[in-house]
Amino acid sequence: MSELTHAPAQKRFIGGQLLGSSQLVLGAILAVLCIAISIAAPQFYSEANIVAILRQCALVLIVASGMTMLIITAEVDLSVGASLAFVGCIGMAVLNSTHSLTLGMLAALAFAGGVGLFNGLVVTRLRVNSLIATIGTMMMLQGGVYLFTREAVQNHNRLASFTDLGAGYVGAVPVPVILAALIFVVAYVTLRFTTLGRYLYAVGANEKAVRLSGLRSERLKLFAFVVTGLCVGVAGMILSSLMNAGQPTAGRGFELTVIAAVILGGTSLLGGRGSLFGTLLGVLVLKVIDNGIIILGWNQDLQMVVPGIVIILATYLDIIRNKANVR
Amino acid sequence: MSLASTASERAQPSMLARLFARQELALLVCLVLVLAFFSVTIENFFSVRNMTNVLGQASLALTAGIGCAIVFISGEVDISIGSLLATIALPLIIIMNDTNSLLLGVGAALLFGLIIGVVNGYLVAYAGINSLIVTLGTMFIMRGGVYLYTGQRAIPDDASLDSFIALSDGRLFNIIPYSAVIAIVLLAAFGYMMQHRPFGRQIYAVGGNQEVARLAGYDVRRVKFICFIISALLATVAGIILAARVGSAQHTAGLNFEFQVVAATVLGGVSLAGGIGSLTGMALGVLILQFLSNGLRGLGLPTEWQLVITGMIIIAAVAFDEAKRRRANGG
Numbered sequence: 037m038s039e040l041t042h043a044p045a046q047k048r049f050i051g052g053q054l055l056g057s058s059q060l061v062l063g064a065i066l067a068v069l070c071i072a073i074s075i076a077a078p079q080f081y082s083e084a085n086i087v088a089i090l091r092q093c094a095l096v097l098i099v100a101s102g103m104t105m106l107i108i109t110a111e112v113d114l115s116v117g118a119s120l121a122f123v124g125c126i127g128m129a130v131l132n133s134t135h136s137l138t139l140g141m142l143a144a145l146a147f148a149g150g151v152g153l154f155n156g157l158v159v160t161r162l163r164v165n166s167l168i169a170t171i172g173t174m175m176m177l178q179g180g181v182y183l184f185t186r187e188a189v190q191n192h193n194r195l196a197s198f199t200d201l202g203a204g205y206v207g208a209v210p211v212p213v214i215l216a217a218l219i220f221v222v223a224y225v226t227l228r229f230t231t232l233g234r235y236l237y238a239v240g241a242n243e244k245a246v247r248l249s250g251l252r253s254e255r256l257k258l259f260a261f262v263v264t265g266l267c268v269g270v271a272g273m274i275l276s277s278l279m280n281a282g283q284p285t286a287g288r289g290f291e292l293t294v295i296a297a298v299i300l301g302g303t304s305l306l307g308g309r310g311s312l313f314g315t316l317l318g319v320l321v322l323k324v325i326d327n328g329i330i331i332l333g334w335n336q337d338l339q340m341v342v343p344g345i346v347i348i349l350a351t352y353l354d355i356i357r358n359k360a361n362v363r
Numbered sequence: 364m365s366l367a368s369t370a371s372e373r374a375q376p377s378m379l380a381r382l383f384a385r386q387e388l389a390l391l392v393c394l395v396l397v398l399a400f401f402s403v404t405i406e407n408f409f410s411v412r413n414m415t416n417v418l419g420q421a422s423l424a425l426t427a428g429i430g431c432a433i434v435f436i437s438g439e440v441d442i443s444i445g446s447l448l449a450t451i452a453l454p455l456i457i458i459m460n461d462t463n464s465l466l467l468g469v470g471a472a473l474l475f476g477l478i479i480g481v482v483n484g485y486l487v488a489y490a491g492i493n494s495l496i497v498t499l500g501t502m503f504i505m506r507g508g509v510y511l512y513t514g515q516r517a518i519p520d521d522a523s524l525d526s527f528i529a530l531s532d533g534r535l536f537n538i539i540p541y542s543a544v545i546a547i548v549l550l551a552a553f554g555y556m557m558q559h560r561p562f563g564r565q566i567y568a569v570g571g572n573q574e575v576a577r578l579a580g581y582d583v584r585r586v587k588f589i590c591f592i593i594s595a596l597l598a599t600v601a602g603i604i605l606a607a608r609v610g611s612a613q614h615t616a617g618l619n620f621e622f623q624v625v626a627a628t629v630l631g632g633v634s635l636a637g638g639i640g641s642l643t644g645m646a647l648g649v650l651i652l653q654f655l656s657n658g659l660r661g662l663g664l665p666t667e668w669q670l671v672i673t674g675m676i677i678i679a680a681v682a683f684d685e686a687k688r689r690r691a692n693g694g
Contacts, residue, residue, distance in 0.1 A: 042557030114622075161688070162682035167440075168629045171622050172678040188585060299496055306493075337515070339509025348500035351492050 059302060061353045062317040066324065073328040080331055087210060093323045096214035097316065098271045099294045100215075100301075101223040102264035104315045107298055108227070109260045110240040110307025113155055116268050118177035119335065123148045125181060125282035128189040137197045151177070154267020159261065160254035174291070181284040189282035202224040202277030212274045214273070219267060224312045238338030240307025243261060250322035296347050297322055302354060308347040377623060386632045386684065390647035392462045393680075397651055401658035408661055411538065412480035419540030421653040424624050425646055426546045427601040429553050430594030431628045432645040434585040437590040438555070438570035438637025439494035440485055443479070444624060446505035447595060448602040448617030451475045453512060455603060458613040468527075474597055477504070480595025494591075502621070509614050518612040542604045549597065555643045571638025626677045627652050631682060652676075 074080040097115055106113055123144045131140035151173065158169045191198075204211040220348050227233035238246045241257045246253045276282045301318030303310025329338050402409035427444050434441045451472040459468035468469050480503065486497040520527065533541045551632070557563035568576040569586045605616055631648025633640025656669045 158678055158682065162678070164678055164681045165629070165635050167625070167635060168681050169678055171626055172674040174622070175626075175670045175674030175677070179667040179674070182667040183665075183671070194630070230438040292503070296499065296503075299499075305495055335511055337507050337510035340503045340510065342507075344500040344503030344507065348486060348492060348497060351496050352486070352490055355491055 037290055042262075046292050052137050057316050059317055061350055061357060062314065062321060065350065066106055066317060066321050067326065069321065069324050072322070073232075073331065075341075077328075077331045080328070083208070085327065085331070086206065087213075089320075089323055090213045090329045091210045091262070092217035092326065093319050094210070094293055095271050095275060096290075096323070097216045097319045098219050098274075099264070099267045100297045100315050100319055101220050101312060102260070102267035103294050104303055104310060104312050105223065105227060105236055106260040106264045106302070106305060107295075107303050108240045108310050109236050109257050111257055111260065112170065112295065112307075113152075113158060113261065113264050114167065114170040114291045115151065115155060115173040115297075116264065116294060117292075118174045118181070119148055119151045119265070120270045120272045120275060120287035120290055121282075121284055122151075122177050122181040122184070123269055124276035124286055125185050125189045127273045127282055128282035128352070129185070129275050131195065131198060131247050132189070132192045135193050135195065137195055137201075140198070141196075141269075141273060145271045146265055148265045148267075148272060150265070151268070152262040153258070155265070156258035156261030160257050164270065177244030185284055186355040187281070188274075189286065191276075191280045193359070198277055199280075200277075202279075215270060215274065218269065220312065220316065223263075227312055232256075236312060237308055240309070242308070253317055264311055272278065293322065293343075296343060321350075364676065377509070386687075387641065387647060389684075389687075390631060390644055390651065390656065390665075394651050394654070397654050397658065401654070401661060405658060408658060412648035413459065413657070415510055415534070415539055415543070416686055417650075417653050417657045418543040420657070421649050422542035422546035422607055423601045424627055424649045425543075426549055426604070427598045427620070428628050428631075428645045428649050429538070429549060429642055430597035431624045432631070432640060432642055433553065433566060434494075434556070434590050434594045435628060435633045435635060436570045436637060436640055437566045437587050438573065439587060439590070440625075440635065441483065441494065441498045441591060441594045442500040442621045442625065443483060443498040443505065444594065444598040444601075445617040445620035445622075446502045446509070447476065447598045448477065448605055448620055449480055449509045449614060450505045451599045451602045452616055453518065453605040454508065455606055456520050457516050459520065459524065459527065460518075463522050465524050465526045469603060472603055473582050473596065475594045476599030476602075477592065480592035481588075483595060484591030487591060488584040488588040488616075509615070513612070513614045515614050517614065520606070520610050523610075527607050528610075530604055533611075541597045542608075545604070550642060550646055553593075554596075558627040560588075564588075567638055569637075624649075626673070629637075630677055630680050645659050 069102065070080070079085060099120070103113065103116070124148050127140045127144035131137065135139065155166070155170055155173055158331050159166045160171075162169075164172075200211055202212060206214055234250055235246070235256050236259075238251075238254045243253050246256075275286060279286065297318040298310070298315050299305065299318070301310065301312075301314030301316070301323060303314060323341050325346065326339050329336060330340065336360040370472065395642035398409065411672075428447075431441060431444065446516075447606065454471035454475050455468045458471040462468070466512060482549045483497055483501055486492050499628055530541055535541060535544050565586050566579050567578070568579065569579060569583050602617070607614060609616070627648040628640075628645045629635065629648070630651065631640065631646065633645055633648075652673060655673065659669045659672060660666075
């Protein structure tokens with residue numbers, strides 16, 4: 037079970053021993069990107085632009101934190117994009133009728149957590165492959181959100197605290213970035229320093245062995261699904277605050293961006309291998325590319341092409357590096 | 364693997380016996396139930412006109428579904444087919460507008476499809492990258508490429524060749540849409556290949572147990588490589604039919620198409636794990652979903668409900684199938 041011996045990898049990070057860490061390729065890509073873009077466009081390194089990049093990272097990073105856990109347990113959730121839109125609409129509707137941020141937030145978390153629970157139960161109890169189960173949920177949510185509302189749920193509550201959720205600052209740091217950082221740290225600590233995190237890796241690496249050693253593998257997977265759902269709940273509320281409305285069409289393709297970031301970060305779709313630090317790098321790479329394309333004044337449609345190339349290239353380089361290490 | 368070898372031994376008993384032993388029967392019963400339900404509740408549902416219309420609508424998913432099922436059976440996935448539909452429409456329409464020749468347009472489209480299949484197949488089979496990652500990547504690249512090239516505008520079919528338009532509304536003997544005829548012919552040809560040709564058996568073997576297949580002397584990489592090419596070419600055919608139907612190259616063509624096809628294929632009993640399933644099952648899966656959406660529309664239900672119900676049915680069907688399989692395995 038070499039996958040489980042990933043622990044020292046992070047410690048080697050300090051002191052130039054980066055070589056051999058699975059984040060090497062990604063870190064290099066990120067560095068090259070930053071240097072290249074700032075040579076071509078010096079305003080890349082302005083404070084305003086860095087804050088803008090971080091803000092754009094926040095939404096993806098929040099959901100990717102949960103998704104990393106889920107993919108480490110060898111499952112996947114394609115319904116997060118559809119759920120994101122639905123959550124935004126529901127949260128906004130509850131806010132409008134109750135004028136309470138707490139209740140709106142709770143409603144959003146309850147709904148998104150419920151979606152995660154449903155996905156988790158279908159996968160663990162009914163044994164439906166998670167790719168298919170969550171395509172099914174995605175369809176139900178896409179249809180469901182239009183049954184719930186045909187048009188955007190506008191912001192009628194004018195709660196300052198709600199607007200701050202997406203657009204506010206603490207000092208120079210946007211609120212979404214702080215939320216993303218909090219969620220990331222909690223998820224990071226859970227995965228790396230707790231028994232629960234260990235078990236999540238173990239389930240993904242060898243579910244049978246985990247079951248035979250007396251752990252309830254289904255519970256662990258269910259946990260990862262619900263966590264992913266809750267992350268979507270937070271992200272959905274931030275998104276509706278940013279757009280000042282609950283948009284039923286929001287989140288199209290969001291699931292693919294999130295999964296791309298996680299995969300780019302070196303988390304294996306087969307489970308048992310991966311890290312949140314890699315996911316963070318993955319999100320940064322994708323968003324720096326997005327930002328660079330805008331700053332350089334290139335055609336924005338490149339924002340789809342370049343990440344596609346990067347995902348394939350990064351995975352390929354990782355394979356080559358692994359082969360070299362084996363030799 | 365076991366499935367591949369037993370499939371050949373079991374080829375002797377009667378068709379009927381084979382059918383009953385397999386899950387296609389359950390799907391057939393489902394299809395009949397769907398047909399019966401809507402025939403009772405909707406007037407004119409069970410008319411030749413409506414049946415052939417639905418068949419025509421299903422031809423896209425049927426054609427692309429063959430490739431999807433074959434790639435699944437080989438133990439991989441291909442989710443780039445939706446973007447491929449939009450991509451190959453560009454050379455098709457542009458060349459036809461320039462040359463007024465259907466043949467050249469289709470040739471250009473197939474060439475593009477071939478290149479895409481070679482790229483996908485090479486990256487998966489020879490570079491060894493996970494197929495979900497590869498096809499997710501090429502899906503992004505192709506969709507972005509189409510947006511870039513077209514500036515997010517549709518390119519209309521100015522040539523308006525009769526032969527091209529016939530692809531969308533022409534009917535064989537004035538009954539069956541040509542698109543359905545194409546789908547059925549391809550289905551029969553590839554169905555024969557999968558069940559009765561050595562290459563088909565190799566695909567089952569590779570998907571069932573790659574290591575055993577390798578030890579048995581099969582060129583696993585080559586088999587997978589070819590499966591991706593087949594998938595891309597069949598999706599190209601579907602893309603040509605779609606372009607004929609909408610009369611233009613649309614940059615948004617085929618959005619979410621891959622999910623529909625994957626859903627229908629899995630509903631048809633083709634396992635994502637590889638080595639299990641048949642093209643007949645896939646076809647029944649496509650037909651069930653298509654008749655369902657047609658029937659629900661006939662009942663006056665909004666499209667949103669169709670999505671919700673389709674989603675539920677996919678989950679229920681796979682869950683049921685899984686429960687049956689577990690009981691059969693005694694666990």
